[in-house]
Amino acid sequence: MQSFRDEIDNSIRARITLLYIVSLEEESISEQLRALCRGSDLKLYRWDHADYFQLLAGDGGVPNAQDPLSALSAIENINDDGIFLLCDFHQCWQGQPRVMRKLKNVAWKLKFTRKTMVIISPVWKIPEELKDEVVMIEYHPPGLAEMDLIVSSLTSAPGIRVNLTPLGREKLLQAALGLSSNQARRIFARSIVSKGGLDERDIDLVNAGKKQIIRDSSALEFFSPVETIGDVGGLDALKHWLQTRKKAFSVEARDYGLPEPKGITLIGIPGTGKSLTAKVIAGLWKLPLVRLDLGALFGGLVGQSEENTRRALALAEIIAPCILWIDEIEKGLSFSGGDGGTSLRVFASILSWMQEKARPVFVVATANNISLLPPELMRKGRVDEVFFLDLPSYDDRKEIFEIHLRKRRRPIQNYDLDLLAKTSEGFVGAEIEQAVIDAMYKAFSDRDEPGRDFTTHDVALALQQQVPISRSHKEIIDELRKYLSEGRAQSASNRHALRESM
Ligand SMILES: Nc1ncnc2c1ncn2[C@@H]1O[C@H](COP(=O)(O)OP(=O)(O)OP(=O)(O)O)[C@@H](O)[C@H]1O
Ligand SMILES: [Mg+2]
Known part of the structure; x- marks a missing residue:
């Protein structure tokens, strides 16, 4: 796979003059660009609405430009070869046709120079007019090997103790996945300073660091479940399925050639342990559990719900590997005050994300009214398995x-x-x-x-x-059981109650 730096480098060589990176990680992207510029004779400038131009790599002064139009003119006129990092520029062209036009003109003129503009923004928001000019580049935070290098470089000095088994080290590195190199370095360094080294306790510290990131999103909530698999009665088929995937996110599993599991849908009668199971998986697999609050995604302004969704899902990818728990997913379809269009669009974007997500986020969706759900959610391929939780035997x-x-x-x-x-x-x-x-x-x-x-x-x-609900609402159970008999779901229990006379 092409590295981020190679991708930027190749785009510059191909004279693509306007790149767009969707990411929250300005700091580490700047760092990567700085390294790229240092290796060539390019300068690196950064512009934002608050601090205007700054020079991040190379020598010399900076143009004075306090508004987007002047900034673009300065880029057009400057004699240096370089990269121009434009932060939050998507806010600058909103309702500003002149800024949009200027950006387009400058992007075109730069094709005859060695100057490249890079927009970095937490959201993907490109107006139609610019779509042809812009190339989007994905930025993936450092992987295991890079994290390992960070830890090695921080602990190479004499006197620093590293008290980790190979598995402990892997878990620590894995916990740090999703953090930018700077964030990871800061967390590790803080530990080294306070304890004189690294050990398994740092896994919790890293997870705490990730929680901090999550606090930014009102739709995501961190859970610290205390339930263990021993707290779940019955559901032996489901428990077995989970046990066999205990190491599913390890390097060992990747080396073996196993794909990362995508997720499961748990459907069933209320009170059969769907939410309980979601909590147990996190403990069993030792992964952070994040709950997506569908209600919190819906915002008043047009397009805001979709943007909230995109943001929440991107955050889940930042803290990956993790479990993303979407409880009572069918309720998501009834939010947004009668505007069925919005909730369907939000739903569609969650579904397509589930298929395309680049990072290991294991989705656990639970539902008890499946008649409301789009059939796509039940399709295997999108999720690994659909489990039906019947009345306990x-x-x-x-x-x-x-x-x-x-x-x-x-x-x-x-x-x-x-x-x-x-x-x-008949009781659940x-x-x-x-x-x-x-x-x-x-x-x-x-x-x-x-x-x-x-x-x-x-x-x-x-x-x-x-x-019991099985008596007061027998029709719900019959409806749900149809799923099982039609082969659209697997039973969560090998000894389910269908065989017992009711
Ligand atoms: N299989 C089970 N084993 C042990 N306890 C259970 C089981 N199922 C449910 N419980 C108990 O009932 C509580 C509620 O169950 P839970 O919230 O997981 O049900 P649910 O299937 O998510 O229901 P709903 O559809 O109403 O959300 C659990 O916290 C647990 O104490
Ligand atoms: Mg529940």
Whole structure:
């Protein structure tokens, strides 16, 4: 693959005079361009609306230009060969046809010189008039090998301790992926200064650094899940699928030739553990978990929702490898106040991103009303697998009771799990948990013996007093099960409840 620097270099040689880089990483891009200019006899200028012209590589003065038109004239007239980095220039041509025209003219005139303009902006916003003039260049943050070089260079001085196993080092480097070289260098350096070296504790530090980046987006939220795979009862097929992909994002898997998994869709009856599973994957795979809040994407102005979406997804790529959790994805289709067009467009852009994303972001989408969902979301290829979470089977329910009794620090031998599994036929995990909690309240506030421990009988009674959703909304379950019988989803459990009589 062509490196970023080669790509710029080749574009300059091909006399492409207007390049556009979509990135938040001005600093590290400037650094790369500076290195490129130093290796040739090019100067590097930077212009932005606040500080105007600055010289980043080469010697000499800078033109005085405080507005975009004068800046473009200065670029046109300057005698030096060089790269002109224009920051946030997409804001300069908005509603300014003269700026747009001038940019076009200058781009054309520069073809006969060795001058190149590079626009760097966090958003891809090119008006029709300029589309033919502009070439977009992708900037990928440093990869594993480059991160390794950064760590090596920072720790090469005598006296600096590196207390990492080969796997620990790989995890640390992987956690740092998505950061710019400068950001990574800053985080590592801070650790080295405070602890005299690097060790596995720095993985958390790096993740904390990434959280800082995420704070910029209101639509993304960092989760620190505490749930483990042991907290999920049943769903053995789904758990097995996840276990076999535990090392899916490691170098070992890449060397072996495995592709990175793209994502899964979890559909099913409310309360069967879809959200729980999403949280568990992050812990199991040791990847950061970020939740995309679909509601927060929708903004008032025209085009704003699409832009918010693009930004949030780009941020997810910055912190990749990570898990992007899109909970209740079908609800996203009903936001944006009656304007079905916007939510469909936002949806379409999420779907196409899922297919084209350049970085390892594993998407976990959950849904319980699939009739609202576009069929594309269910298509394998976009996601690796669509799992259907059915009502838990007898054995699953036993396991779920065990989990929730243990969670409340009760010895399971004190309870008749078989009786509870039998009594809870048709109940989902969330309802089972609720029955345990109801029983606890009842015993805790018992009239004759307040604070007594709760018994199997209390739980069984609580179950009988609840109408499970499988009974109150049988049609939802039938509808969802159609997906399974039509082969459009895989069962999350090898021993699902279809086989039991309902
Ligand atoms: N399979 C399970 N094993 C153990 N606990 C479960 C299971 N399913 C659900 N629970 C309990 O119920 C709670 C709620 O489940 P969760 O939010 O994951 O359901 P969901 O499928 O996402 O439901 P919804 O469709 O309503 O969002 C979980 O936090 C967990 O305590
Ligand atoms: Mg949920």
